[in-house]
Amino acid sequence: MASKEVLLMSNMLKLKEIYPFLETFFDQQPGELFKQEDLTLQQILLEMEESGSEDNVFDATLFVDQLQEFIQQMEAFTGVSSQSVDVLTILPGKDKSGNAETFDALHFRKSTITSIVGPTGSGKSRLLADIEWVAQADTPTARTILVNNEKPTVDWRFASGKKLVAQLSQNMNFVMDLSVREFLELHASSRMIAGAAEIVERIIHAANELAGEKFSGETPITSLSGGQSRALMIADTAMLSSSPVVLIDEIENAGIDRKKALQILTGEEKIVLMATHDPILALMADQRIVIKNGGIHRVVQTSAAEKNMLEGLEEADRKLQTLRTKLRAGESIVDQSF
Amino acid sequence: MNLITVSGPPSSGKTAVILKTAESLKKRGIKLGAVKFDCLHTDDDVAYEKAGIPVKKGLSGQLCPDHYFVSNIEAVVEWGLAEDFDLLVSESAGLCNRCSPYIKEIKAICVIDNLSGINTPKKIGPMLRMADIVVITKGDIVSQAEREVFAARVHAVNPSAIVMHINGLTGQGAYELSTLLFDSGKKIDSLKGMKLRFSMPSALCSYCLGETRIGESYQMGNVRKINLEKK
Numbered sequence: 253m254a255s256k257e258v259l260l261m262s263n264m265l266k267l268k269e270i271y272p273f274l275e276t277f278f279d280q281q282p283g284e285l286f287k288q289e290d291l292t293l294q295q296i297l298l299e300m301e302e303s304g305s306e307d308n309v310f311d312a313t314l315f316v317d318q319l320q321e322f323i324q325q326m327e328a329f330t331g332v333s334s335q336s337v338d339v340l341t342i343l344p345g346k347d348k349s350g351n352a353e354t355f356d357a358l359h360f361r362k363s364t365i366t367s368i369v370g371p372t373g374s375g376k377s378r379l380l381a382d383i384e385w386v387a388q389a390d391t392p393t394a395r396t397i398l399v400n401n402e403k404p405t406v407d408w409r410f411a412s413g414k415k416l417v418a419q420l421s422q423n424m425n426f427v428m429d430l431s432v433r434e435f436l437e438l439h440a441s442s443r444m445i446a447g448a449a450e451i452v453e454r455i456i457h458a459a460n461e462l463a464g465e466k467f468s469g470e471t472p473i474t475s476l477s478g479g480q481s482r483a484l485m486i487a488d489t490a491m492l493s494s495s496p497v498v499l500i501d502e503i504e505n506a507g508i509d510r511k512k513a514l515q516i517l518t519g520e521e522k523i524v525l526m527a528t529h530d531p532i533l534a535l536m537a538d539q540r541i542v543i544k545n546g547g548i549h550r551v552v553q554t555s556a557a558e559k560n561m562l563e564g565l566e567e568a569d570r571k572l573q574t575l576r577t578k579l580r581a582g583e584s585i586v587d588q589s590f
Numbered sequence: 591m592n593l594i595t596v597s598g599p600p601s602s603g604k605t606a607v608i609l610k611t612a613e614s615l616k617k618r619g620i621k622l623g624a625v626k627f628d629c630l631h632t633d634d635d636v637a638y639e640k641a642g643i644p645v646k647k648g649l650s651g652q653l654c655p656d657h658y659f660v661s662n663i664e665a666v667v668e669w670g671l672a673e674d675f676d677l678l679v680s681e682s683a684g685l686c687n688r689c690s691p692y693i694k695e696i697k698a699i700c701v702i703d704n705l706s707g708i709n710t711p712k713k714i715g716p717m718l719r720m721a722d723i724v725v726i727t728k729g730d731i732v733s734q735a736e737r738e739v740f741a742a743r744v745h746a747v748n749p750s751a752i753v754m755h756i757n758g759l760t761g762q763g764a765y766e767l768s769t770l771l772f773d774s775g776k777k778i779d780s781l782k783g784m785k786l787r788f789s790m791p792s793a794l795c796s797y798c799l800g801e802t803r804i805g806e807s808y809q810m811g812n813v814r815k816i817n818l819e820k821k
């Protein structure tokens with residue numbers, strides 16, 4: 253990284269040229285001075301002082317420290333983010349009563365799906381928090397998390413923008429007032445990655461494949477239907493989230509193609525964890541873990557016999573859906589196959 | 591005793607986060623006390639009491655809440671010492687976004703929520719910029735994308751802070767925060783000689799002193815005018 257002196261002597265244009273990610277950093281500074289590209293950093297700081305740093309609520313020393321810290325982190329970050337998480341491992345801990353968990357080591361590999369079953373309050377959040385915090389036998393469950401079979405570095409815990417888990421749950425909504433495309437562009441720009449425009453179009457396309465009703469890049473996100481929102485969130489998380497693990501809290505069976513949704517996530521090499529009580533979803537997973545009393549009680553590999561049931565279940569599910577549609581339309585719902 | 595200051599915009603989830611974190615601290619046998627600084631009204635004292643945490647509240651009323659905070663925190667620390675707490679948590683609402691009741695050498699936590707909008711981090715000032723730990727709440731109701739964008743903005747405003755996501759309703763993430771709060775090496779027995787991290791807003795004009803009439807001739811002291819010239 254450039255020294256403090258070099259940073260101070262460079263003008264804004266130059267700084268943003270060397271470190272493109274500084275655009276975001278300068279955008280978040282108070283006042284208008286940072287927008288003047290021909291001024292050097294030193295000149296800006298002097299002027300901030302003169303106009304009264306009090307008024308701008310600005311502390312120049314802190315600013316320079318934080319600028320250097322930001323550059324350092326972003327440089328480290330771009331290096332590491334290219335290193336992917338191929339496998340996440342949980343080493344056993346204990347349940348709420350202190351009984352040891354009985355599995356040896358539980359692996360979650362990229363592009364695979366693990367379903368999580370167990371009543372609410374049984375310890376799903378704790379499991380997730382253990383993964384997010386990359387627990388090292390230092391949480392109430394005493395579990396240990398390994399990343400790529402190794403003890404992970406602490407930046408998985410503390411570095412902003414480097415989080416292991418992305419979460420998709422049922423009660424999430426879009427709260428911003430933007431069109432679908434603007435929204436995705438905003439997300440892409442916060443990631444500072446190349447080829448953003450192309451990724452944005454891919455997401456819109458994929459989300460439309462998932463959702464029953466089509467929408468365009470110009471649709472305001474707040475006017476999307478439930479199914480469309482969910483579809484957009486899933487496609488966006490698959491293609492733009494930096495987190496290698498995606499936790500889905502039950503995908504509702506309406507307005508969205510659930511099988512395709514899971515395929516998009518595994519296709520983008522995510523490690524998918526899915527809390528569900530729906531047998532169809534559970535059977536789409538490669539393995540399932542049963543949580544009881546705060547501990548992982550069992551790990552079950554989806555058997556061939558179970559997988560064989562999937563087709564029949566999906567067929568029954570489709571029939572049920574058709575009946576629902578008919579019912580809603582006010583038609584007779586007689587179906588000879590029942 | 592350890593002291594930590596927790597601040598953040600109104601209703602961002604400060605009390606929810608503190609209470610969830612307190613559950614984990616209590617399990618470790620850490621004796622907790624709390625003080626809430628607010629402006630006009632607060633029911634937080636009831637919430638702390640219900641959780642079995644001894645609490646004091648201070649309402650600044652007519653005064654700038656931050657000035658009120660600095661003039662009272664020493665006495666509150668003395669109260670905490672007399673009560674023999676291991677950890678005293680001071681909660682204050684950042685009311686004008688300019689405030690930062692942070693003290694050098696005392697751990698400072700800023701709580702902001704995902705619902706406040708992505709332009710909020712920039713508007714908050716020293717309360718966010720100078721915090722050691724930033725807690726982001728209400729991630730359960732916004733999309734993953736919005737959470738990531740919000741966290742990236744927070745990071746650009748304060749790259750040195752540890753940023754944590756906590757759900758104030760379920761407490762997810764609170765245990766993790768609890769491990770960062772108590773430090774037996776950071777005990778204090780008074781605030782004497784310590785300094786604020788950033789100066790408080792300076793203002794002393796006729797309106798501070800109770801003037802209610804509008805008009806140039808009533809404006810005295812520290813008065814500043816809006817710039818209405820054409821650009």
Ligand SMILES: Nc1nc2c(ncn2[C@@H]2O[C@H](COP(=O)(O)OP(=O)(O)OP(=O)(O)O)[C@@H](O)[C@H]2O)c(=O)[nH]1
Pocket residue numbers: 598599600601602603604605606607634683727728729730731756757758759
């Ligand atoms: N959905 C959701 N709600 C939350 C979360 N955290 C807090 N809340 C709710 O937000 C509201 C405000 O939370 P408080 O903890 O009282 O906020 P505060 O910052 O202490 O508020 P003041 O002290 O009054 O400024 C409450 O209704 C909480 O239940 C969260 O993570 N998710």
Ligand SMILES: [Mg+2]
Pocket residue numbers: 604605606634681
């Ligand atoms: Mg409160």
